[in-house]
Amino acid sequence: MTTSYKTDAEILDQYNTALTNAENQPEIAAAMTEFDYGPEKITEGRQILDATQNAYNFNKQEDDETIDARIYYKARKKALYQTFKRDRKKARIAFRNDVVTLSQLGVIKSIPHSYVSWVDTMKFFYNIVVNNENIAAKLARLKLSADVATATLSDIDAMESARKLYYQETGESQEATQAKDAAFVKIDEWMTDFFDVAQIALEDKPQLLEALGVLVRS
Template sequence: MASKLKNTEAALLENYRVALENAESQPEIAQELNEIGYSPEVISEGKAIYEETRLAYDTNKTEDDETSVASATFKEKRKELEDFFIVHRKKARVIFRNDEVTQEKLAIDHYPSGAYVKWLEQVKKFYTVAASDTEIQNKLARLAISVDEISQGNTLVSEIETARANYLREVGESQDATKAKDQAFMKLANWMQDFYAVAKIALEDKPQLLEALGLTIRS
């Protein structure tokens, strides 16, 4: 749906660009418009509004693309940490199956939450506690969970936090860009609506010139 909308906006921009370009570059159209009050200066005002809208559109598209990349990066980091942690959790559950106190300390006494924030807190607690407790480290080592892997777990936690922060920032910037783009399109659409209305009057008897502006008159 979003892609279709973007394509529609792109088509609309192209229609506006062609109309303004021809209104300025084709002498007969320019003369007829000038006689009814749409001088080259007025057309230039329309082109300036068009350029503002084009910039807002391009900026919005860039922000949307950056949001998509940030989202993919965040999902990739989450999957990496999930796969990494699930193995360690299974091993730790075996090692501490008769040690409820340590299970609670490592947050492995209950199934990982499906909610992102709660899940990440459980993961963070596991690696933070393991990194600070030599006794736990020694027991985890029995099933090949090394200190280096524990450190890697903490690194992955930091990376996913950074990735999520970047993603949320990009979402905010994309929303702001969308708002600016929508406002620009509204301003341009209003200007073009008046322009088309005037052009139909000025070129009423010259349908071929109206077609150059992207307008057609019903016969």
């Protein structure tokens, strides 16, 4: 049996079809029983397959949650970047002739590329607006009041939480992938032996082999 070109879902479907037919078709069941693949042995395979299906479903769920968390985090990050970029421009306009204040706000230098430095720079900027009444008063006419700055600080906290959730989901997804892969190794080994035995047990009945998903060359 070759499964290397198939998706995990296709492999699970193939295995399920083979075991279902081995359980429900009397002629196949009788032939396989003669080679130690009776009801108890097939039940063993079914249990391993069910465990693999559960691992696959859980892995898919974790992957979906990771994708959702990534989209949410990236959207918040992009929005904050644009907000901060715009607010820096407002500060440069309000204090275009006040180099000291521009330096105090940290808007003379370019926006840092690293995440940590970028977040620190934003927090520093907005905290000054919140805590310095004179600066806040001059920025208020450009719709950057202390209240707006406070709200933006909350947005930064929300983005950081979204980032933590994204990395948490990424880790859980990786663990789920490892568990899924281990489960597939186990069911692949079991089904490989099953198919090998089936080719012997049903050697003279190619139509029954094909019912198990084994391609018989004419």
